[in-house]
Amino acid sequence: MTNAGSDLSTRGREITVVGIDGAGKSTLAARLCEALNDAGHKTILVGKTTTDVPMDPELSAYVDSLNAVVYRRDARVAQACGDRYWLLALAAWYTLQDKLVIQPALEAGTHVILDNAHHKILARYAVNPDVPTELAEQVFTHLTTPDLVFFLRISAKEALARKQGEFSSLETGHSGGASDDFIRYQDTVLTKLSEHEQRDGWLSMDVTDMDRDAVFKTAADALTEHLQLSV
Template identity: 30%
Template sequence: MTQGRFISFEGIDGSGKSTQAALLADQLRDLGHDVILTREPGGSVGAEEIRSLVLEGDPDRWSAETEILLFTAARRDHLERTILPALAAGKTVICDRFADSTRMYQGLSRGDLRSLVDQLHSLMIGREPDLTVLIDMDPSVGLARAKSRQTSEERFEDFGVGLQQQMRQGFLRLSKEFPERFVVINGVDDKEAVAGDVLSAVTPHLQKGLNA
């Protein structure tokens, strides 16, 4: 059986990446793909338990180092129990956030810890997505969208627009660091137009995987 394809979505809070991940999953299913839609932190029973620890509560609840360990533990469980089995079965895995978010949120914004994130990733995860879709958006617009959701997972949103500006620039730098893996999509249009742009960008990568 052909190995499945692993697609992640990244972007600042409120960029629309979760909506676009779900829309892409629906589009690919309509085209006949067997798709697993998942998220981070989360995506497995153990990882969902860790999710509530890291996304809720006071912004200063955890140190950056503790967060990195928690996110890595959640990602390892997610990888073992959800992602790798689905890929081995030939499915397309679409994940709302993956290691790039940890590189940004914990490795960059809360101290110069990118090297620590990468070391733990190499030791415990050892896998990057085949394709990462970065939904790019002005941070002030994105944060306003995120705040309007009124979810309980507001801990990182409470760091404010300054963090989101750092994150946007960091994600764009990552897209240049890993150009073979990233595609950058402008997220300011209506969601249907953005979804069309995402599908157009993803399709050649899926075809490449089928022909490999």
């Protein structure tokens, strides 16, 4: 999963965490970033609120303005714009973050822990009959290929329990407000993510019966084994 032509002796590594809502992605991503830095590996955590472009306040302000359009929007406006618009808006957001934040960090030898990667977007659009799957895949193909992808596997029912029954309309695919709607939609997304796992060689972790410490230890051991990054 390493980018071809990169100098592995100096290049940073991109480690991505994927899974359905409630799988524990953000918790693991933050802990891995902290542990890598504590171990002397310069690392940044990149998520959907990351808008800082180092040493460039003008670009930072522009990235933040795009983030506001994509993630800080009014729900009524979101519905009015439609799914195709939001696919392209999300593609623009991921493109800018990749070009202005992720790629420069990797080239400078800084490792990147990526939370909220585009794979879940692809999975959601794969179950959307109004948008061609080929279009959704095409608009993200240029993004940096991760060196390692952790796929946190968990059933939608267990994920809902971890979220204590609280979820947004987006987490049901705007299909309804009942727990069954969340479970049905997230199980469908999980199936689509599993297809990416098999095709792209992700590292699958069944986290159903694992506490946070066990998840972290498993991931940390994998960093040592696959990327020679000890934490």
